[in-house]
Amino acid sequence: MRFVSDRWLSRFLVVGFAVAGLGSAQTLESLRIMAPASPGGGWDSTSRLIQSTLQDTGIVPSVEVFNVSGAGGTIGLAQLASAERSQGDLLMTMGLVMTGAVLTNNAAVTLADTTPIASITAEYEVIVVPADSPFQTLDDLLAAFREDPGAVSWAGGSAGGTDHILVGLIAQAAGVDPAGINYIPFSGGGEALAAILGAQVSAGVAGYSEWAGSIESGELRALALSAPERVEGIDVPTLIEGGVDVELANWRGLVAPPDLDDAQRETLISVVDELHASPEWEAVLEENGWQDFYRSGDDFTAFLESEDARVGEILADIGLVGE
Amino acid sequence: MEALGALLDGFAVALTLPNLGWALLGVTLGTVVGVLPGIGPALTVALLLPVTFRLDPVGSFIMFAGIYYGGMYGGSTTSILLNTPGESASIITSLEGNKMARRGRGGAALATAAIGSFVAGTLATAALTFVAPLMVDVALRFGPADYFALMVLAFTTVASLLGSSVLRGVTSLLLGLGLGLVGIDLQTGQARYTLGVPEMLDGVNVVIVAVGLFAVGEAFYVASRLRRGDQDVTPIRGGVWMSREDWRRSWRPWLRGSLLGFPLGALPAGGAEIPTFLSYALEKRLSKNRAEFGHGAIEGVAGPEAANNAAAAGVLVPLLTLGLPTSATAAIMLAAFQQFGLQPGPLLFQTSPDLVWGLIASLYIGNAMLLVLNLPLVGLWVRLLFIPRPLLYAGILVFAALGTYSLNNSVIDLITLFVIGFVGFLMRRYAFPVAPAVVGMILGPMAEQQFRRALSISQGDPSVFVREPISAAFLALAFLAIATPLLAPLFRRR
Numbered sequence: 001m002r003f004v005s006d007r008w009l010s011r012f013l014v015v016g017f018a019v020a021g022l023g024s025a026q027t028l029e030s031l032r033i034m035a036p037a038s039p040g041g042g043w044d045s046t047s048r049l050i051q052s053t054l055q056d057t058g059i060v061p062s063v064e065v066f067n068v069s070g071a072g073g074t075i076g077l078a079q080l081a082s083a084e085r086s087q088g089d090l091l092m093t094m095g096l097v098m099t100g101a102v103l104t105n106n107a108a109v110t111l112a113d114t115t116p117i118a119s120i121t122a123e124y125e126v127i128v129v130p131a132d133s134p135f136q137t138l139d140d141l142l143a144a145f146r147e148d149p150g151a152v153s154w155a156g157g158s159a160g161g162t163d164h165i166l167v168g169l170i171a172q173a174a175g176v177d178p179a180g181i182n183y184i185p186f187s188g189g190g191e192a193l194a195a196i197l198g199a200q201v202s203a204g205v206a207g208y209s210e211w212a213g214s215i216e217s218g219e220l221r222a223l224a225l226s227a228p229e230r231v232e233g234i235d236v237p238t239l240i241e242g243g244v245d246v247e248l249a250n251w252r253g254l255v256a257p258p259d260l261d262d263a264q265r266e267t268l269i270s271v272v273d274e275l276h277a278s279p280e281w282e283a284v285l286e287e288n289g290w291q292d293f294y295r296s297g298d299d300f301t302a303f304l305e306s307e308d309a310r311v312g313e314i315l316a317d318i319g320l321v322g323e
Numbered sequence: 324m325e326a327l328g329a330l331l332d333g334f335a336v337a338l339t340l341p342n343l344g345w346a347l348l349g350v351t352l353g354t355v356v357g358v359l360p361g362i363g364p365a366l367t368v369a370l371l372l373p374v375t376f377r378l379d380p381v382g383s384f385i386m387f388a389g390i391y392y393g394g395m396y397g398g399s400t401t402s403i404l405l406n407t408p409g410e411s412a413s414i415i416t417s418l419e420g421n422k423m424a425r426r427g428r429g430g431a432a433l434a435t436a437a438i439g440s441f442v443a444g445t446l447a448t449a450a451l452t453f454v455a456p457l458m459v460d461v462a463l464r465f466g467p468a469d470y471f472a473l474m475v476l477a478f479t480t481v482a483s484l485l486g487s488s489v490l491r492g493v494t495s496l497l498l499g500l501g502l503g504l505v506g507i508d509l510q511t512g513q514a515r516y517t518l519g520v521p522e523m524l525d526g527v528n529v530v531i532v533a534v535g536l537f538a539v540g541e542a543f544y545v546a547s548r549l550r551r552g553d554q555d556v557t558p559i560r561g562g563v564w565m566s567r568e569d570w571r572r573s574w575r576p577w578l579r580g581s582l583l584g585f586p587l588g589a590l591p592a593g594g595a596e597i598p599t600f601l602s603y604a605l606e607k608r609l610s611k612n613r614a615e616f617g618h619g620a621i622e623g624v625a626g627p628e629a630a631n632n633a634a635a636a637g638v639l640v641p642l643l644t645l646g647l648p649t650s651a652t653a654a655i656m657l658a659a660f661q662q663f664g665l666q667p668g669p670l671l672f673q674t675s676p677d678l679v680w681g682l683i684a685s686l687y688i689g690n691a692m693l694l695v696l697n698l699p700l701v702g703l704w705v706r707l708l709f710i711p712r713p714l715l716y717a718g719i720l721v722f723a724a725l726g727t728y729s730l731n732n733s734v735i736d737l738i739t740l741f742v743i744g745f746v747g748f749l750m751r752r753y754a755f756p757v758a759p760a761v762v763g764m765i766l767g768p769m770a771e772q773q774f775r776r777a778l779s780i781s782q783g784d785p786s787v788f789v790r791e792p793i794s795a796a797f798l799a800l801a802f803l804a805i806a807t808p809l810l811a812p813l814f815r816r817r
Contacts, residue, residue, distance in 0.1 A: 038730075067732065070521070071507075075522060104512045193645065194465075198464060
């Protein structure tokens with residue numbers, strides 16, 4: 001009961017603020033959203049869901065999504081920072097992966113060349129083993145990992161991506177040199193899943209929803225989730241509960257071009273604030289299994305800087321990025 | 324029998340009027356778009372995805388399946404008639420198919436491709452209905468070492484593509500292997516041969532290379548020859564239709580192609596290209612008309628086309644049963660599943676039987692529709708060859724450029740297309756075969772990644788390649804494939 005009324009109260013407050021916000025900042029007639037990836041991927045679908053929610057709620061009457069794909073999003077980032085400089089009607093979808101891509105690709109333009117607006121969603125990473133694996137718990141896996149780091153092979157997405165970063169952070173917390181991990185990158189969660197189900201590798205790492213079907217059917221055993229605390233609806237202990245002091249959210253957010261004036265920045269932030277406060281957006285989060293991960297304005301700017309530093313450090317320890 | 328009952332329920336879903344409409348719309352769109360060089364089924368589904376946000380899931384999946392199969396059909400039409408394959412799985416089709424078209428046998432080549440696709444698609448869909456769970460167990464046994472050995476076997480097919488001069492063939496292969504190295508190395512995240520151009524970090528797109536070498540190279544070559552008057556194309560000679568002889572030579576390749584395509588397509592890292600390579604090599608080896616290969620042998624069209632379509636159905640096995648997308652189109656269909664809040668995987672058959680069996684039933688229907696749609700059109704398609712060549716090839720250049728630009732909206736891609744097109748022109752001018760370059764570009768990076776993965780998992784122990792039975796068997800077959808032609812003359816002479 002308590003939970004319900006709290007939730008109701010907070011929603012009331014958020015809506016209240018949003019309505020109050022409407023009075024002060026200007027509204028936008030039209031908005032463009034750049035998805036720095038090809039159609040069909042995570043950034044693309046996030047952009048399109050934001051587009052349809054903004055239009056359905058009437059927050060912004062006309063929203064256009066366009067794709068600028070390539071190099072982990074850094075091609076889109078470069079375009080945002082140069083050709084679109086000081087354009088107040090543009091947002092680019094991005095996320096944790098982009099902070100890593102900027103570093104591993106040695107990109108000329110970094111996220112410091114953007115105007116951070118807000119983080120909006122997150123998904124936590126899950127660590128799994130095949131159902132017939134000898135590892136019953138996270139402790140079993142970590143004991144083997146400490147004994148002989150090379151003998152435990154981890155399957156996940158591309159080198160330097162979120163999955164790789166998480167394995168590096170776990171190694172660090174478990175007292176293993178991150179440079180010695182035996183990480184096997186696959187080009188997609190699907191190929192990695194096949195390698196785990198076929199017991200070709202010891203363990204696997206991916207976003208929870210990617211493998212939710214196989215976890216719920218019992219083909220995969222989920223050992224730990226990278227969330228700060230238990231997530232409603234996911235019956236998996238956190239890494240922290242398992243004695244590994246690591247949390248990692250694969251978050252997605254929105255940034256705007258550099259050199260915006262304060263009014264432009266405020267307008268974009270208020271648009272995203274309104275989006276986040278709408279019940280339609282809440283439904284989108286639920287349908288997609290995303291966690292609410294809202295930080296806007298200065299909060300987000302500070303968060304982005306701290307994530308950038310953390311990712312840079314761990315990628316250097318793994319040996320993917322020069323110091 | 325349980326599957327049969329479920330399938331009948333599926334037909335009940337798929338045969339409703341609106342769903343038949345979606346299937347027809349899908350196969351028509353797929354065929355039309357597949358004909359354009361550079362625009363494959365994956366891109367079409369991706370572009371249509373947002374449109375279906377508000378549609379019901381069953382209808383949109385039936386349409387996606389139609390686009391997928393339709394794209395396969397459409398791709399083979401231009402491969403055969405114009406030597407301009409729109410996607411990598413129909414490259415092999417163009418080798419013999421285009422030679423047939425030049426000799427006035429385009430109608431027969433199109434017909435054997437269409438009927439072969441229908442036969443293979445139907446057989447593979449039947450296999451999908453009944454043996455999907457078994458296939459999954461087999462597919463999961465494949466580890467990196469086994470994939471590497473499979474790719475070594477596929478590499479042996481290059482020998483049958485080399486053409487008359489081994490030196491020229493190998494040069495072309497090395498060009499492809501080199502192009503395949505460009506971009507971020509998946510295993511370490513380091514950039515290779517990108518010349519400091521950020522757009523090159525994702526590597527050179529194999530579709531752009533295929534369209535560049537074949538379509539653009541062909542257009543330049545035709546342009547360079549136009550005024551010399553060597554009109555070497557005979558649009559139609561004899562009947563448009565397949566002769567009794569064509570049927571006799573086609574039906575075995577259809578069946579063999581289906582048998583190769585379905586299981587290899589069902590492998591989590593298989594794809595549709597490798598079975599087409601293997602089928603071509605197999606048909607060349609088994610054919611009584613081996614001398615005709617390279618000059619328009621109908622077996623070389625029938626087998627690979629069947630393999631291509633059977634693999635397309637095979638790809639749905641890991642997608643539906645495990646949630647594993649193994650091709651670009653499957654990955655986008657997975658995104659579509661998630662958009663509707665569905666999680667493909669073992670539970671999908673229980674949670675949404677309507678959708679799964681409706682989709683499978685619509686594959687049968689889509690296949691039949693494609694045959695009905697395509698066969699009467701064969702005569703019309705062949706008339707493409709009567710279009711004056713300056714108009715036809717200017718059109719091809721326009722569509723190749725449009726298709727390439729629509730992949731990523733990137734100008735760098737367009738520059739790459741025309742640079743590679745010019746290389747393709749030079750290769751054709753100086754009689755280097757272009758197919759080995761594309762084969763090398765597809766197989767090279769896959770083989771490299773699997774090789775390094777296998778060694779990484781075994782912590783550097785190379786014996787994994789012979790210790791695993793599947794891997795050892797493939798390597799033995801590859802050895803036989805290379806050794807037999809070398810040793811056979813020795814035995815024959817006695």
